[in-house]
Amino acid sequence: MRSEPQxxxxxxxxxxxxxxxxxxxxxxxxxxxxxxxxxxNDRWARAVGLDxxxxxxxxxxxxxxxxxxxxxPQPLALRYHGHQFRAYNPDIGDxxxxxxxxxxxxxxxxxxxxxxxSGRTPYSRDGDGRLTLKGAMREILATEMLEALGxxxxxxxxxxxxxxxxxxxxxxxxxxxxxxxxxxxxHIRIGSFQRLMALDEKDNMAALVAYCLETYPGGEPxxxxxxxxxxxxILLHQVVERLADLxxxxxxxxxxxxxxxxxxxxxxxxxxxxxxxxxxxxxxPRFTAAYFDHGGLYAFGRQPEAVxxxxxxxxxxxxxxxxxxxxxxxxxxxxxxxxxxxxxxxAWRLGVESQxxxxxxxxxxxxxxxxxxxxxxxxxxxxxxxxxxxxxxxxFARLLRGYRPAADADDAFWRxxxxxxxxxxxxxxxxxxxxxxxxxxxxxxxxxxxxALGRHLGQPPKPAGQE
Numbered sequence: 021m022r023s024e025p026q027x028x029x030x031x032x033x034x035x036x037x038x039x040x041x042x043x044x045x046x047x048x049x050x051x052x053x054x055x056x057x058x059x060x061n062d063r064w065a066r067a068v069g070l071d072x073x074x075x076x077x078x079x080x081x082x083x084x085x086x087x088x089x090x091x092x093p094q095p096l097a098l099r100y101h102g103h104q105f106r107a108y109n110p111d112i113g114d115x116x117x118x119x120x121x122x123x124x125x126x127x128x129x130x131x132x133x134x135x136x137x138s139g140r141t142p143y144s145r146d147g148d149g150r151l152t153l154k155g156a157m158r159e160i161l162a163t164e165m166l167e168a169l170g171x172x173x174x175x176x177x178x179x180x181x182x183x184x185x186x187x188x189x190x191x192x193x194x195x196x197x198x199x200x201x202x203x204x205x206x207h208i209r210i211g212s213f214q215r216l217m218a219l220d221e222k223d224n225m226a227a228l229v230a231y232c233l234e235t236y237p238g239g240e241p242x243x244x245x246x247x248x249x250x251x252x253x254i255l256l257h258q259v260v261e262r263l264a265d266l267x268x269x270x271x272x273x274x275x276x277x278x279x280x281x282x283x284x285x286x287x288x289x290x291x292x293x294x295x296x297x298x299x300x301x302x303x304x305p306r307f308t309a310a311y312f313d314h315g316g317l318y319a320f321g322r323q324p325e326a327v328x329x330x331x332x333x334x335x336x337x338x339x340x341x342x343x344x345x346x347x348x349x350x351x352x353x354x355x356x357x358x359x360x361x362x363x364x365x366x367a368w369r370l371g372v373e374s375q376x377x378x379x380x381x382x383x384x385x386x387x388x389x390x391x392x393x394x395x396x397x398x399x400x401x402x403x404x405x406x407x408x409x410x411x412x413x414x415x416f417a418r419l420l421r422g423y424r425p426a427a428d429a430d431d432a433f434w435r436x437x438x439x440x441x442x443x444x445x446x447x448x449x450x451x452x453x454x455x456x457x458x459x460x461x462x463x464x465x466x467x468x469x470x471x472a473l474g475r476h477l478g479q480p481p482k483p484a485g486q487e
Contacts, residue, residue, distance in 0.1 A: 021476070022480070025063050025064055026067060027066045027071075028066070028067055028068060030069030032090040035235060036096065036119060042099075044096040044118075045099065046094040046095070046097075047118055047142070049084070050199075052083060052183060052199065055084070057078060059160055067131075068125055078178065082120075082177075082178040082180060085138065091122065092119070092121055097118045097141035097143060098113060098114045099212070103214075103330075103333060104283070105317055111145060112283055115141055116136060116140070116147060119132055120201065133177060136151050137155075137200055138199050150186050151199060153181055155295075156200045157454065160176045164176070164467050165299070166273060169273040170269060170272075171266070171269040171270065171291055172262075172290050174202045174205075174291065175203040177201045179198050184196075206235065208235075208236075208287045208288070210334045210337075211285075213337040217339075220340075222341070226251070226252075230251060236258070238257075238258035238486055239261070241253065241254060241257040242257075247345070252338040256350040256351075260331050260353055260357065261353070262483065264353075264354050267323055268358055270323055273398075274303075275297065276299070276320045276323070278297050280327065282333050296309045296311065298444060299441065300320060300397060300398055301397055303388060303391035303392045305321025335351055363380035363381060363384065365481055367426070371407040371425060372420070382419065389415070400438065400439065405420060408420055408421070408423050408425045433473075433476045440472070
């Protein structure tokens with residue numbers, strides 16, 4: 021079974037204040053007409069010592085954004101640029117969110133509390149800085165399911181309905197509003213480095229590299245890696261390892277992020293910022309999540325390519341601190357690291373013991389063909405074949421019979437008729453109950469089902485590139 025987040029004392033550590041002069045702008049939070057607490061994640065509040073807050077205190081900190089003790093005195097909207105669908109955009113940054121607080125968990129990791137829908141900032145452009153309640157509900161489902169499936173993801177920490185009527189072109193309007201707080205392992209993005217490159221801020225680039233190496237510690241580059249003692253090269257090796265693992269974890273989850281721009285890629289290797297996401301209804305590499313992704317740039321099967329391209333943009337930004345050769349050598353590791361992560365994570369989700377990279381890769385390829393030919397959704401595939409269960413006689417079944425189970429297939433959980441899922445039809449069903457009847461029971465039930473899935477899948481593989 022999976023271990024739960026462990027209780028920790030509140031341990032504030034607003035380290036970003038050391039670079040706040042050039043990484044962000046102090047901003048006020050919006051004033052909302054209503055504060056109705058809809059979701060509080062006490063599992064993860066416990067890990068940062070905030071689970072003992074009363075509901076009134078919770079609202080004060082996570083809707084009115086009164087500072088937490090000994091933390092950031094004022095929220096910080098972070099500055100960054102980014103490639104959006106491969107077009108460079110210097111006019112972005114935290115446009116409807118900010119960094120609110122930083123603290124340590126029971127393992128000593130520095131964690132951030134950041135927001136979505138907390139009001140306008142200098143980077144809002146023509147936006148209103150708000151978030152729809154439906155968007156907040158969708159992020160709850162995305163983060164809960166990804167966490168259950170072993171993906172290194174931000175956690176939805178709080179959702180508070182705010183009583184405004186919002187107009188949006190991609191959903192029926194007016195619609196209800198909310199402010200969301202997420203708990204994550206950092207908010208420094210590839211786009212943060214791109215901005216410093218564009219502005220020729222070499223000293224700040226070096227300072228940001230140092231901040232990331234200290235804040236998000238990871239392993240050393242391979243012994244034969246050129247330039248392995250240079251800070252910028254070390255950081256790129258760590259980011260490549262983290263993001264190769266992240267891409268693999270999305271693929272094994274059957275998840276389509278939808279908007280893999282460089283401003284949506286965290287240096288920590290953590291998945292975050294969920295907009296038009298989808299889970300695969302069937303195995304289809306061409307499946308896209310965003311209705312505006314007309315060319316399929318971020319289609320399911322192109323996600324590893326997109327992540328590698330983004331790593332390349334980080335390498336370009338780091339060229340002000342290091343030569344090309346050692347940076348290219350770091351990028352060249354992405355493919356092998358991705359294949360290793362695919363094998364490790366596939367065996368974990370299937371509940372079988374690995375037989376080595378070559379055999380595991382053959383099993384994955386056979387599984388993909390099986391799903392493509394059968395039209396079976398990945399969630400049903402993994403559920404049906406958990407711990408090596410199979411009654412078929414196709415190529416995948418024959419390969420699977422050679423694997424030893426690493427999990428208990430007889431557990432009653434795996435004998436249910438179907439696994440919990442969050443395909444788009446289920447998301448819309450849950451939202452309809454909230455929107456039409458203010459009935460949150462379907463969401464509560466779904467979160468409970470998803471967390472049960474996570475417990476029965478057991479302890480996931482440790483995210484790569486972390487100390």
